[in-house]
Structures are given as structure tokens and as C-alpha cells.
Amino acid sequence: MNPVQEAMAGSRALPTGREKPHLLDDRQPCSADSCEFSALIALGQKLLCLKHFIVRCYEWLDYLEPQIQGRLFVRAGMRRAQAMVEECSNRALLVSLRCEDLTNLDRSRLLHILLLSSDLLFQLRVPRNEFLFRYRAKSVVSKSQSPALAAKSAPHAS
Numbered sequence: 001m002n003p004v005q006e007a008m009a010g011s012r013a014l015p016t017g018r019e020k021p022h023l024l025d026d027r028q029p030c031s032a033d034s035c036e037f038s039a040l041i042a043l044g045q046k047l048l049c050l051k052h053f054i055v056r057c058y059e060w061l062d063y064l065e066p067q068i069q070g071r072l073f074v075r076a077g078m079r080r081a082q083a084m085v086e087e088c089s090n091r092a093l094l095v096s097l098r099c100e101d102l103t104n105l106d107r108s109r110l111l112h113i114l115l116l117s118s119d120l121l122f123q124l125r126v127p128r129n130e131f132l133f134r135y136r137a138k139s140v141v142s143k144s145q146s147p148a149l150a151a152k153s154a155p156h157a158s
């Protein structure tokens with residue numbers, strides 16, 4: 001079982017907006033193998049440094065994206081997928097707002113994670129029939145457009 005599937009199957013209650021994630025205080029080590037840095041933030045119950053937080057967000061999003069787009073989850077799986085995407089998004093936002101020593105590359109990766117997450121959350125909230133209609137329309141739109149713009153430019157079914 002890969003780490004993302006492990007997180008999907010986690011028995012822990014779904015993360016909710018009631019949780020108050022915060023940046024860690026440099027006293028705990030990153031949980032990634034052979035990493036020497038201090039943990040900055042927790043994701044999926046693992047304490048991670050900035051680099052490994054970004055890697056883990058991409059692992060989660062890369063795993064979840066085709067399944068969300070293909071609507072491959074049953075209802076409980078969709079809720080879990082949504083919770084994981086929200087956790088990535090909330091933590092990435094927190095790091096980008098509160099961490100003072102980010103490089104421009106860190107900032108651009110965090111922004112990319114936020115954009116990917118918001119696109120996936122949008123897809124999760126669109127009812128299945130409308131999603132299929134928009135998804136087909138989107139595939140016709142130029143690939144140079146962002147997914148959000150492509151979705152906006154798709155005709156509305158009303």
C-alpha cells in the first residue's frame with residue numbers, strides 16, 4: 001500500500017475546518033527517511049519539513065487527480081478524497097502565509113498546489129452529470145487555458 005492509499009484508508013476522523021493546523025516550532029524532526037531538517041507542518045499525521053511537505057502534497061494530488069476526474073470513487077471515497085485535497089490546500093495556504101523564509105521556487109510550488117487543489121475541489125462539488133458535460137466541453141477548449149478558465153468558458157446547462 002503506497003503512502004497515499006494509506007492516507008485514504010486512514011481510520012482517523014476526516015480533517016475538518018474545526019481543526020487548527022499550525023506551523024511547528026522546530027523542535028520535532030521531519031518524519032521522512034534520512035531527512036535532517038526540522039518538521040514545519042503536519043500532513044496526514046506525518047510531521048514534515050517544507051521540502052517533504054511539498055513532495056507529499058504532490059504525491060496526494062497526483063494520485064487523487066485521475067480518480068476524481070474519472071469519478072472512480074464511491075461516495076465515502078469521494079469524501080475522503082475531498083478531505084485530503086482540502087488538507088493539502090489549507091496547509092499549503094498556511095505555509096505560504098506564515099513561513100517567512102520561502103524562496104520564490106517554494107512560493108511558486110505552494111501556489112501550484114493551491115491551484116491544483118482548488119480545481120479538484122471544484123470538480124468534486126460539481127454534480128456528476130454536469131461534470132461530464134463540462135469535462136467534455138473542457139477537452140475541446142485550448143490546452144493553454146487553465147482548467148478553471150476552461151471550466152468557466154464551457155456553456156452552462158440550464
Ligand SMILES: [Zn+2]
Pocket residue numbers: 030031032035036037048049050051052
Ligand atoms: Zn524532510
